[in-house]
Amino acid sequence: MTEYEPTQxxxxxxxxxxxxxxxxxxxxxxxxxxxxxSGGFRWFDIVTWPGKLVITGDCETYTFARLEDMFEFFRSSGRSINPGYWQEKICDGSDRARDFDWDRFCAEALAEFDSATANETDEERRATARRDLEDELDEADPDKFGAIQFLRNYQYRPDGYQEPAYFWFDLSESPPDGEGWNYHYIWCCRAIAWAIEQYDAQKVKAP
Structure with a gap:
């Protein structure tokens, strides 16, 4: 099962x-x-009405819409969370569920290089090319726009190397994007599942 941050x-x-x-x-x-x-300042609320569920408080605020009873929608997953499917049901800015991280982008870029050059027999040339990629990443603008420009422009072509370049990023495939689940969104997903579990348990105890 996929683990997300924060973990359960x-x-x-x-x-x-x-x-x-x-x-x-x-x-x-x-x-x-x-x-x-015991009290304290940390809290969150779950509010529902027909067709909607809102989580808000000391976390991000998200509004979800899918079924008339949104507890039924989230309850169907039990304690598990389904960030991708649930993101589709956010109706107040689903893009907030993901964010860009430069370190993640750099790791993905280097991983793509490693995969693309795995069959290289000249280890010295491969190591030199990887160092060039690392150096260029260090010099790039560390934001999402910088990442896009980097992918478009980067090529490694050592002296005397003929066309095509030794390495470049193929934008027609699935290039690195540095995108991942927002930590607070995952926390809210876990909070919704946990809250419904608490609610159901209290209902069982009620006379």
Whole structure:
């Protein structure tokens, strides 16, 4: 199973001493608050009405829309989370679920080089080419636009090397993009699954 950051273990440590307060629970209209049982400033709310679920508080705010009862939608995954599918249901800016990281981009670029040159028999030439790529990455603008420009422009062609270049990035395939799940989005996904679990457990206990 794919692991995401924060991990389930990390999330459970965050909420180990948290409890649930029911502010509203009328059919599909719910307002649940989660925070440390002893008080404190960290908290998040889950609010639902027909067709919508909002998570907000000391985390990002996301609004999801899919089924009339959004608890049913998220409950179908149990404790597991499905960031990609759930992202499609965000209706207040789904692009916020992912972000760009320059270090991730550099690691992906070097990994693509390693894969593309795996059959190179001249190890000295391969090592020199890799150092060139590392040096050029160090000099590039460390942001998403810089990454795009780098992919478009980078070629390594050692002295005397004929066409085509020894290495370049094939933009027609799946080039490095440095994109990954936003940490706070994953935290919110875990929080929703956990919150519904707490809600269901309290319902079972109710007389």
């Amino acid at each position: 273990e990390q999330f459970e440590q965050d909420v180990a001493n948290w409890g649930m307060e029911t502010l509203l629970d009328t059919g599909l209209y719910r307002h649940l608050r989660f925070r440390m049982s």
